[in-house]
Amino acid sequence: QKEVEQNSGPLSVPEGAIASLNCTYSDRVSQSFFWYRQYSGKSPELIMSIYSNGDKEDGRFTAQLNKASQYVSLLIRDSQPSDSATYLCAVKVRDTGRRALTFGSGTRLQVQP
Amino acid sequence: EAGVTQFPSHSVIEKGQTVTLRCDPISGHDNLYWYRRVMGKEIKFLLHFVKESKQDESGMPNNRFLAERTGGTYSTLKVQPAELEDSGVYFCASSQGGGVGEKLFFGSGTQLSVL
Numbered sequence: 001q002k003e004v005e006q007n008s009g010p011l012s013v014p015e016g017a018i019a020s021l022n023c024t025y026s027d028r029v030s031q032s033f034f035w036y037r038q039y040s041g042k043s044p045e046l047i048m049s050i051y052s053n054g055d056k057e058d059g060r061f062t063a064q065l066n067k068a069s070q071y072v073s074l075l076i077r078d079s080q081p082s083d084s085a086t087y088l089c090a091v092k093v094r095d096t097g098r099r100a101l102t103f104g105s106g107t108r109l110q111v112q113p
Numbered sequence: 114e115a116g117v118t119q120f121p122s123h124s125v126i127e128k129g130q131t132v133t134l135r136c137d138p139i140s141g142h143d144n145l146y147w148y149r150r151v152m153g154k155e156i157k158f159l160l161h162f163v164k165e166s167k168q169d170e171s172g173m174p175n176n177r178f179l180a181e182r183t184g185g186t187y188s189t190l191k192v193q194p195a196e197l198e199d200s201g202v203y204f205c206a207s208s209q210g211g212g213v214g215e216k217l218f219f220g221s222g223t224q225l226s227v228l
Binding site: 002004032036041042043044045046049051088092100102103104105106 | 116144169219
């Protein structure tokens with residue numbers, strides 16, 4: 001079982017719709033959760049971070065965390081063609097000796113004009 | 114402010130040769146990380162520097178990989194000798210501070226192809 005799992009997609013949504021991206025993780029002591037957006041050939045760019053159960057909103061983006069279910073999601077409202085990219089879920093385990101992020105393989109999002 | 118820069122952006126070498134990748138972190142960032150993504154796989158951690166010290170090198174695949182960060186500024190990652198399975202994209206990331214809210218800024222990566 002992978003430590004961080006994502007559906008590879010592609011997830012295709014029409015412009016203006018809500019895109020829902022999901023991620024599950026296996027390590028119960030995971031502490032911090034991040035969503036990165038990566039355009040083809042470019043660097044991963046941090047778009048959201050979440051540490052506590054519940055929802056966190058930033059503009060059109062909402063991150064949702066449920067530690068009991070070991071599940072984190074990213075909602076993108078009013079999706080735009082420019083949102084088309086690969087979205088990477090990353091998790092940091094609560095371990096004072098290690099600060100490495102564990103990544104999922106990413107979900108490719110396609111927003112159709 | 115300049116972001117994390119990596120050089121070269123692409124490198125094509127033959128098996129058995131040596132390659133050195135360079136990363137310049139964001140100025141003032143003490144933490145520097147190396148990650149890599151091999152074909153079809155997820156991005157995986159290689160190692161972490163705090164200033165010039167190796168904090169965690171648990172992700173380094175074997176002793177053909179050598180990372181340095183002299184003076185706590187830029188870092189190099191040398192692969193010697195390179196093998197076919199070393200092909201992939203090598204990312205560098207930097208951050209300031211630590212804790213729960215540590216945010217990593219990534220470079221655009223070096224695409225390494227070993228033929």
